Amino acid sequence: MKKRGVGIGCMWYGIGNTGLPNPAGAFVDWKDDATVSLMVGAADIGQGSNTVLAQIVAEELGVGYEDVLVTSADTGVTPDGGATSASRQTYISGNAAHLAAQEAKKVVLEEAKEMFGVEKNQVIIRDRRVFVKGQEENYKSLEEVIGGCRRKGKMTIGHGWFNPDTTGLDGETGAGSPYDTYAFATQIVEVEVDTETGQVEVLQIIAAHDVGRAINPLQVEGQIEGGSTMGLGLALYEEVKVLDGKIKTPSFATYLIPTSMDVPTMHPLIVEEPAESGPFGAKGVGEPALIPTSAAIANAVFNAVGIRITELPITPEKVLDQLAENQ
Amino acid sequence: MQELNVVGKSVRRKDALDKVLGKSQYSGDIKLPGMLHVKVLRSPVAHALLKNIDCRAAESLPGVHAVLTAKDIPESNTHGIIIKDEPVLVMDKIRKIGDPLVVVAAETEEIALRALSLIEVEFEELPAVFDPEEAMKPEAPKVHDGGNIQSIRKIRKGDIEAAFAHADIVVETSYRTQMQEHAYIEPEAGVAYLDGDVVVLRVSTQNPHFDCKEVARNLALPLNKVRIVQAPTGGGFGGKLDISVQIYIALLAIRAKRPVRLVYTREESMLASTKRHPYVIKYKTAADKNGKLMAIDVIVIGDTGAYASYGPGTLTRSAVHATGPYEVPNVRVDAYTVYTNNPTAGACRGFGVPQLAFAHEQQMDMVAQRAGISPIQVRLLNALRPNSQTGTGQVLETGVGFVETIEVAQAKALEVLGRIC
Amino acid sequence: MDVPWKKPGAKLPVLEGDKNMSKQTINFMLNSQKVSAQVESDSRLVDFLHEMGLTGTKLGCGEGDCGACTVIIDGQTANSCLVLAPQIDGKEVTTIEGLGSYEQLHPLQEAFIEEGAVQCGFCTPGMLLSAKALLDENSNPKREEIIRSISGNLCRCTGYTKIANAIEKVVRSKS
């Protein structure tokens, strides 16, 4: 018989390393034609940090996303960005890139102020145009203003670095503020349990994630869907089996990750509760996406058939064993 | 929130064009003139004293350019993100199956493999320990000299004993979680070459600046003589934070004075890379009759395997996150990082939090059941909100969107599942 | 991994490859171009493609379990790690290099970019070829058929949903 159940899993996740300094740096070079070169240490391993960091810089400088060339993760060229881990690059390298852009922008704003004869905070840069607040029609091109800087021998470059405001943990009590900001999530899953074979199928995953600000919503969804799928693998399929120190599952034939056919309908939901210290409010999402999935699935299995599986993965063997015990 | 022009828009990824065209040059795709191929000889035993390695036959094989053992490492011969407890090549003690012993650079992969088969190794096997709870006992075989309990992270808040004494609901469960492989589709790989007196690496990595420091330290080079460039990286998930091919290829490029490349096979990747820590979690929750949390008392044992890698960081994060996203006035957590002769566990997407979530979320459901409220109610009742205090005493003034995630998920569940939890 | 290992005093393993095997000449169509090449009898197609400088085909496992090395041979997908180079004599092979160019992307490539179907990119070439083979055979597949067509291509990053969305988008735009 097949029985359905619904389960919930929640999580919180501190962004960045735990109670330890973990700074990242960035360089911005705003060029004569108003295009930008951004140099960051952050390694893009597929999650898309290069894209997100370019968006942050483009936003700050009032240029297009395509105007930003990103050179990343090259110790000969870029400052240290720290590890691509702890869901930290959007938040930490993002802040570094933001600060570097702000520093370069200062030079341009200074020049614009003189050109327009107004106070600096009156000047706005948007869509590669520089104008005084409320007088958008009276704009100068960014190239013109940067050209003005050049004529005075001013470089429009900036550097930035960011280290989250944290404290170390007390050795005895663990007391402290180990992270500056936290991501939160709730996932609700629906499963179907075959009570005769013990097989668990996940039918739908609803994943609501507070990411602070979604710099790139499509990429955020991609993280949520990919992370939940890895969480599904953790819940049901994956296990490095080790006997006397030897891995018995040393290949993709024996170590099984989810295939396209194992993935349920996904409902990624983005919640934006901004982090005061994040770039445009952003937190992080890479790891949070995976964290609650296996918990939600375990709770859904209980909801479906009334058994508590307390050892991962939730294999058909364990489900059948428990069902038999319950009878 | 402020309306923005570029932020908040789903712009095209910077790297997507090259990736869909198959033009991205991952490390294993890079071919340099005169490039040699590298293979690593690894230990088939889990715990042993290394007595002797005889490489003479391998060295004299035509096409072999360099055969290096621990003796050829100029300095340090250690690496590790938190503790430098892992040898680049084993000098005296093998601690796990797959520990690296010899690296070879040869004209082809086939010759390099054949050279490995000519190497004679003498070792003396030692009693090994594979169970973390066994490893914590004083009589267990010692993986490292300092003992098998690598570290303990403690969290203490409030008065646990009093809370449990007054609790209406106590839920106590033991949980176990498995060892997980990162399973990025691109196995570890890298190339190294000399640019004047600088050794340049293009590698699949999550942390080039760390790699640079580790290579420089082991090769006794200043940091400005080592340049690490991250190649397009086919996934990492934490598994490419540790050193893999980096030090070997840097060493061999310098020794052989030729570009070198090392691409792990899938099996070697599985054997040599870190894994998600398997956990034993003993979790005890106290709540009042309404389901309001009063205390948690948690013991976490993480099997970090033969080397620390990110183990202490992972267990620390577990300890901090053990409460879940809930307000818990009284907290006791002891999180142990334990050495065994198992494969090394390190950073893995979620860093010790998925394991704890598996536990605390089932605890919450059990508390709800006992209190006669729904799983959602118990969470809303205990949720961290603005100005809540965490288990480490941190007050979260802003940026706490937890309740909204519950509400949004609940609404969606009603819509697509027709019910909630 | 088969750990090469030898205990002291044990007999040396017999070494393969000492005999000089003759190379074979193969003629085939590669991305619509005639190719004539010399191949070793034991070389795998995936390695041979890399030797020819076509590195878009990725090697993920070498055992047909991940699909990163997927190519199209005579209209059907195959894992190029499970094909010997001499086997393609007389056949038609399409690799990712034959799918589109910077000047003119294939609609699938366009859709993969637009729909966020690309993350680390290592599975992408194989995934695209599986999708192409499906659409060549069936211009109007259902969602289940799309999902099934990529079931031999592992992706660890995306969770597949956006990949299926991208393929579906191309189907919809055609019909």
Add this chain to the structure above:
Amino acid sequence: MSKFEYYRPKCLNEVFKLMAENHGYSLLAGGTDLMVKLKENLIKPTAVIDLDGLEGLKGINLEAGRIVLGALTTHTRLEQSELINRFAPALAKAAGLVGSPQIRNKGTVGGNMGNASPAADTVPVLIALGAEVVLSSKEEIRTIPLEELFLGPGRTVLKPGELITTISFEVLNHQGCSFQKLGKRKALAISVINASASLEIEPETKVIKKVRIALGSVAATAVRVSAGEEILIGNYYSSELIKKAAEEVSKAIRPIDDVRSTAIYRKRVAEVLVGRALEEAWSQVTCTRGG
């Protein structure tokens, strides 16, 4: 991978000649298993004989009331074949559950048999269908029941110089056949256990005339389990009877623990799968085939 010569003969005689000349030969049908064995150095042939040139062994035909499969028919062809879908849908189903699209495009039914994996998906169905295999060599052509082909994992009765050329089974009007697979995931999954059943009934009385029950991954080879069959023959279909037959099968098998599952679990779900297989076969015989 070891060094070997590669041949692609165009006719059977050439194959026989090559097999005679190269003692350490391996036959390459689809290559999906062979290439893995080569990579892992489990075999070290001196010659690899690619059978892809034997066009005559690729067809699916209906000949004198029998479906005849060329040994080189791929799983994809089997899955998509009109003939198979009409006369043996369970075989199409099993073929469609093999590995992945890439594996099905290359892997062949004969190759799958030659590989002699106890978990092969098409084998239990073909056993249930009462298939016979034709083994050909330069000296003789012999026909044996499929279940007699296998000696153990990776071992068959094939003699040196002999190969599987065709597989055939009788098309019966009042027969239903089924396939049930339990894998650890939905694609690229080697069966934890699989089962097939065929039921032939007396059209007038609906009494069960003939039954074949075959399972994979419960022994060293795919096996036919007569213990369950005997209970059904000569009786009317009922769910109690099916249950009993399935129990008998479960009692009769001796599976083992391996990396995919445990013996206990396999015994438990063998009962479930056989029950489902019999139900499916029954619905075939009564609904789709007119009874």
